[in-house]
Amino acid sequence: MFLAFFEWCDGLAMSQAYRQSLYLFALTQSLHLVAVTTFVGAILIGDLRLLGWGPVGESRARIARSAQRILLWAGLAVLVTGIPQFTTHALTYQRSWLFVFKMCLLAAALLFTATVRRRVAIADEGGLPSWVPRAVGAVSLALWMGVTVSGRLITYYG
Amino acid sequence: MSSIVPTLEWLEALGWTTAIRESPWDYPLLETAHVASVVAFAGLVIMMDLRLIGVAFMHAPLAQIQRRLFSWQMAGFVPSMATGVLLFFVDPLRFYGNVFFWVKLVLLALAGLNALTFHLKTYRMAERWDEHPQAMGRARRAGVVSLLFWSATIVSGRLIAYNWFK
Numbered sequence: 290m291f292l293a294f295f296e297w298c299d300g301l302a303m304s305q306a307y308r309q310s311l312y313l314f315a316l317t318q319s320l321h322l323v324a325v326t327t328f329v330g331a332i333l334i335g336d337l338r339l340l341g342w343g344p345v346g347e348s349r350a351r352i353a354r355s356a357q358r359i360l361l362w363a364g365l366a367v368l369v370t371g372i373p374q375f376t377t378h379a380l381t382y383q384r385s386w387l388f389v390f391k392m393c394l395l396a397a398a399l400l401f402t403a404t405v406r407r408r409v410a411i412a413d414e415g416g417l418p419s420w421v422p423r424a425v426g427a428v429s430l431a432l433w434m435g436v437t438v439s440g441r442l443i444t445y446y447g
Numbered sequence: 448m449s450s451i452v453p454t455l456e457w458l459e460a461l462g463w464t465t466a467i468r469e470s471p472w473d474y475p476l477l478e479t480a481h482v483a484s485v486v487a488f489a490g491l492v493i494m495m496d497l498r499l500i501g502v503a504f505m506h507a508p509l510a511q512i513q514r515r516l517f518s519w520q521m522a523g524f525v526p527s528m529a530t531g532v533l534l535f536f537v538d539p540l541r542f543y544g545n546v547f548f549w550v551k552l553v554l555l556a557l558a559g560l561n562a563l564t565f566h567l568k569t570y571r572m573a574e575r576w577d578e579h580p581q582a583m584g585r586a587r588r589a590g591v592v593s594l595l596f597w598s599a600t601i602v603s604g605r606l607i608a609y610n611w612f613k
Contacts, residue, residue, distance in 0.1 A: 315609045319602040322486075326601055330490025334504075337519060344515045347507045355504045359497065434483060441482045445475035 291383070298379035307377040314377060317370050324366035325437065331359040332402070332433050335410060339426030341419075349422065353410035360402075385447035391439040398432035455539040467537045474537065481530035485604070488523025489597050491516055496597075499590025509586060513570070546612045551603040558596035565589040 298304060307314050337343030338352045375382060382388040409417065409425045458464060467473040495516055497503040504512055535542050542548045569585045 311611070315606060319605040322605045323598050323601050326486045326489045327493050328490075329486050330492075330494045333487060333490050333519075334494045334516070343519060344504075344507055344512050346511045346515065347504075351506050352504070355506070356494075359494075359503055437483055437486055438479055441479045442475060 295379040295383040298376040301376050303373055304376040304379070307373055314374070317373055321367065321370035321374060324363050324370055325440075328360060328363035328367055329433060329437060331356040331363060332429065335406075336426040336430045336433075339406075339410065339422040339429070341423060349409075349414060350411045353407070381447070382443075385443060387439055387443045387447045391436060391443065394432060394435050394439060398429070398436055401429060401432055452540075452543070455543055458536055458539045464537045464539075467533075477530055477533055477537070481527060481534055484523050484527035484530060485601070488520055488527050489601060491520045491523060492597055493594060495520070496590040496594040499586045500594070501587060542607070545607055545610050547603045547606040547609070551600055551607065554596055554600040554603055558593065558600055561589065561592050561596055565593070 307317070334343060335349075335353050335356045338345065338347070338349050344352055406425050406429050409422050459468075467477065494503070495513060498505070498507070498509060498512055565586075569589050572585075
């Protein structure tokens with residue numbers, strides 16, 4: 290079922306243009322890394338605050354709200370630069386267990402960030418036991434670092 | 448410059464550098480640790496830059512957020528430097544012949560210089576940043592320059608994988 294989708298991605302004009310160009314893929318990959326770095330930075334500042342470290346002079350909710358705007362823009366840039374990388378090598382990724390693992394981890398991280406992490410970050414600071422934000426910060430950090438690390442390892446073991 | 452080549456050849460032939468280079472796990476894990484620590488370090492630097500420029504975390508006083516983030520930025524910087532130096536030791540001739548490696552080093556030095564200037568000059572006016580327009584202007588300029596340098600450092604670092612100019 291999925292094979293047809295991967296083959297369609299591989300056959301797109303954009304994928305062919307990327308495969309034929311010497312520079313396009315490398316430059317997109319580089320911009321993807323800048324976008325990922327910005328995205329992870331916005332996650333990290335929120336997670337540090339949830340863990341009770343970092344900018345503790347500010348409320349969790351204020352840090353989370355400000356970081357959310359960066360997350361949206363950087364997330365968009367990650368997506369825009371990530372899609373052509375995926376379609377260009379879609380048939381290789383189709384056979385990669387690490388790619389599947391990264392995508393599952395990414396889905397879990399996105400879901401966790403948009404639901405549990407968001408709720409805890411904007412919740413009244415006195416209304417939660419202190420271990421809850423700490424646990425949420427730790428899980429978020431582990432999930433996003435897992436996405437970053439597994440994404441890099443695809444080059445070697447994908 | 449070419450007199451350094453025998454030293455690099457000696458470094459590359461060492462037992463432990465050869466072992467890491469040829470191991471199916473060591474080199475990939477070392478490079479992954481480098482990328483993860485660079486992303487953590489530069490990510491937090493970019494957050495500070497966005498605050499300096501005035502596009503995020505505007506409710507937090509500049510001096511306070513800088514003080515709180517600095518140790519975490521360093522917690523990312525130290526392992527990124529250590530793994531970066533190790534990566535060079537393990538494969539010195541490849542890096543030596545790669546133009547993007549040298550571009551990255553120059554950008555790294557410029558970014559470092561900008562950070563040092565910021566800490567020695569602009570940061571001394573930290574308490575006045577939020578109410579003093581002139582200090583604010585300097586801080587904003589430092590933020591823009593830092594953002595450009597670190598982004599360019601990341602781009603050139605990624606491009607080391609592609610040696611277009613041999």
